[in-house]
Amino acid sequence: MRWLLLILVLAGCSAIPLSPSASSAAQVDRVPRGTLDAVAARTSLAALPVATPGRMDGYVRDCDDGKACVFGQPWFDTDGDGCDQRSQVLARDLAEVTRKPGRCGVQSGVLDDPYTGTQVTSVSKIQIDHVVPLAAMWRSGAASWAPEQRLAAANDLRNLVAVSGKVNQSKGDKTPDEWMPPSAGYACSYGRIYVTVKAAYSLSVTPAERAALEQALTACG
Structure with a gap:
């Protein structure tokens, strides 16, 4: 029950809206709602346990053909509203969004990619990054979680950011x-998001x- 409530709370998170014409300063400051500020992030990072990463034994992300699908x-x-997390993140992070007729899916929009500082105008070239990769979660504690907790973490909007597919593939x-x-100006925001999620779990x-x-x-100053 506790993790069901957590899932519902996480589904309600949203980001600070940003238009493509926003200043570069606003661009690098764009983070999901709930992200720690720099001072809190430094404090939380200092409190995180330091450990050798666990093994990848048992980790399977693929859900096709009856595979384990651990997250x-x-x-x-x-939240059962008919709108999946990918669609919610696209609608949150893109500007000039249009939806698919009669559906929540995003058909078009413009992304100011925080990772590269470039603009992406094709939704097909946009992917959703888990800032803390799921494999990294697995190796740093999630392997011992209940399935419901992993499901909640994998869909936590605080850890999801729309970026260009090319840069997301390079990160893996x-x-x-x-x-x-690649955009050094986003280092502070990226670190804050990453620490927020590590600390939350x-x-x-x-x-x-x-x-x-x-x-x-x-880089936060």
Whole structure:
């Protein structure tokens, strides 16, 4: 029951709206609602447990053909309103959004990609990034969670950001010590989002991961 309530709460999260004409300063400050500010992020990062990442044994993301699907069906409609999480994030992060006729799915819109600082005008070229990759969640504590908790975490809007598909593919399952957004101006915001999610789920960090996040947060000023 507790995780059902959590899912419903997470589904109600939203981001600060931003139009394509917004200033570059507003662009790099764009984060999902509920993201820690820089001071709180530094405090939370210092409190995170430091540990060697666990093994990937048992981790299966694919849900096709009866596979394990340890984080549940991707973009699960957590609040049962008929609008899946991908559609909710696209509607939240894009400007000039048009919906598919009679549906919540986003048909078109314009994305100011925070990771690259470029503009993407084709929805087919936009993907939703888990800022803290699900594989990293698995290795830092989620392997021991109940399925309901993993489903909630995988659909937590605080951890989901619309970005260009190309940059999302380049990131893959990499952690901040292995990958940071190409746009250096987004380092602070990226670090804040990452720490927010790690802290929310009491996940561990590696020494290298922690050092990279500390470096990212220095960009906050």
